[in-house]
Amino acid sequence: MNTAIDLMNGAMMLSFVILGLSQLMAMVRLVIGPDTGDRILALDTMVINAIGLIVLLGIAQGTQVYFEVTLIIAMLGFVSTVAYARFVLRGDIIE
Template sequence: MTLAMDLMNYALIAAFVVIGLCQMMAMIRVVIGPSTGDRILALDTMVVNAIGLIVLMGIAQGTRVYFEVSLIIAMLGFVSTVAYARFVLRGDIIE
């Protein structure tokens, strides 16, 4: 049983590292993105990575609160990405 728990801990650490690296690469794309579309896509990727980090935190701590928080952030991230894309394309959000 301890071997399975050790493997789970190593897998969680590896997942934190990989998603953290992905988050940093997306931040770099936001800063040096050649176009506005690339920056919007990088921001959306950062939201997805943040959701992944929150879910991993919930798994590591063994609580369900983080999963509900990740659902709320996913909804807000989708709405904000759509609003930002509409603003860039049309110049206004509300018609």
């Protein structure tokens, strides 16, 4: 049992590191991205990685108080991606 829990904690730390790394990589794409589509995609990926970081924080602390936070960030991320895309496509968000 104890080895399993140790292994799980190790995997959790590794996941924290990997999510931070992918957040940094998305930031690189956000800066160098040659076109608007790439920048929108990088921001969308960063929102999704942020959801993953919050979920991992919930696992690490053993609580479920972060559930609402993840739900709200998921909704905000989707709406903001669609708003960016619509602004590029139509020149306006709500016509």
